[in-house]
Amino acid sequence: MRYVIVGAGAVGAVLAAQLTRAGTDQILVGRGEHIRRIRDDGLRYILHGRPEVVRVATALHPGEVDLQADDVLVLATKVQDVEDAVRAWAWRPVGGDGPRVAADLPVLTLQNGLDADRIALRRFGRVLGGTILTSAQHLTPGEVRCGALGPIGVLTVGAAPRGLDPALPGLAEDLRRAGYIVQVTDDVSRWKAAKLLFSVRNGLEVLDGDATVRADLGERLVAEARAVLSAAGFGVADTVAERTEDVSAFRPDPASGIAPGQQSTWQSFTRGASSEVDFLNGEIVLLGRLHGVPTPVNAALQRVLGEVEARRLPPSAVPLHEVLAHVGSPA
Incomplete structure (x- = not known):
């Protein structure tokens, strides 16, 4: 082929x-x-x-x-x-x-x-x-x-x-x-669906702030995503229990020059390219609206990163606390 x-x-x-x-x-x-x-x-x-x-x-x-x-x-x-x-x-x-x-x-x-x-x-x-x-x-x-x-x-x-x-x-x-x-x-x-649970946190890397705040927001994003996927009828793979291939050799290379926290969403904002946020956090927001499940933290992160992209700001230009400020804001 x-x-x-x-x-x-x-x-x-x-x-x-x-x-x-x-x-x-x-x-x-x-x-x-x-x-x-x-x-x-x-x-x-x-x-x-x-x-x-x-x-x-x-x-x-x-x-x-x-x-x-x-x-x-x-x-x-x-x-x-x-x-x-x-x-x-x-x-x-x-x-x-x-x-x-x-x-x-x-x-x-x-x-x-x-x-x-x-x-x-x-x-x-x-x-x-x-x-x-x-x-x-x-x-x-x-x-x-x-x-x-x-x-x-x-x-x-x-x-x-x-x-x-x-x-x-x-x-x-x-x-x-x-x-x-x-x-x-x-x-x-x-x-x-399991990968989406991981990816909803990617956008947090674009924002500046304390690691404790970042971790707390990440947990809230994933919790909302789990609730939405369940309500929408999506099964989620257990990526450990259902893994049939040995992945223990897959690990980061300290000499690669890639720092932690520089995943695909961060790279898009660094290059000034369009981001996938509307299809990650935005997917959770969409499913939540269709199935009557609140998704305030995913909606807030989508909104903040949408504004960052519209203003063409680089990573770390906006603090994580902006997400907290917008939790509960009207769509």
């Missing part, structure tokens, strides 16, 4: 580098100065604190990719960009015998939140949902940094919304060769 990776940020570019180093065909599709530098100079890939240049195959837009019947699309954009990506790719022609358009191919989603699979299923018949745990950073055009000491990341994949797909065994084997721990599940939506 060849992997057409749509989105050249931290997750997508690290995946492209690892597949290339493992000898697996891939093409990295991105936009802007970042992908142009990768095309011209190669990807500057920093692993274990040491930079190397990896010559990954690249494309600047879908029209540069001649899709084939054995391709797998990998959506590595942020969740807020999935709709645009799906619309751009779904009806692209596929050469050779078999599938005629991209919507007939398998597509793997690697986004946080719950919305990516639903968006993809509107056009694609074979959606492979995935959750990924990894330490990766993209702040400089043409460069990505991996912060893992052993395996690059932990992937849990399955057909969305549930079940299995014939492409999964080969996909899992390719990803393992590329340095990832991979678990295949027949109920990936429960793992997506």
Whole structure:
């Protein structure tokens, strides 16, 4: 299989580098100065604190990719960009015998939140949902940094919304060769919900304040999310008890240059890019409104970070206490 990776940020570019180093065909599709530098100079890939240049195959837009019947699309954009990506790719022609358009191919989603699979299923018949745990950073055009000491990341994949797909065994084997721990599940939506419980705290890293306040707010965000997911009928995987793969070797690399508290939301605000907050905390707020469950802390964090993004402020420019000040504010 060849992997057409749509989105050249931290997750997508690290995946492209690892597949290339493992000898697996891939093409990295991105936009802007970042992908142009990768095309011209190669990807500057920093692993274990040491930079190397990896010559990954690249494309600047879908029209540069001649899709084939054995391709797998990998959506590595942020969740807020999935709709645009799906619309751009779904009806692209596929050469050779078999599938005629991209919507007939398998597509793997690697986004946080719950919305990516639903968006993809509107056009694609074979959606492979995935959750990924990894330490990766993209702040400089043409460069990505991996912060893992052993395996690059932990992937849990399955057909969305549930079940299995014939492409999964080969996909899992390719990803393992590329340095990832991979678990295949027949109920990936429960793992997506579990990852959301973790991700609702990401936005707190953008704000400045005391660690005790941060921890307290994090607990309140997760408690609201648990209540909402339960009311909405979402099962949540027990990511320890249900883990069938040994993940003990996956740990952060102290020499990577990635500091704790610099996850995907923090990186988006640092680069001045759009954030996924509306699909993390905003997802909890939406479900809470639909099912009559109060979500005051998630709503307050969404509001504060929305204002930070609108004013184009950098991380740590606004204190955590702003969230507390807005708890209970009208929508």
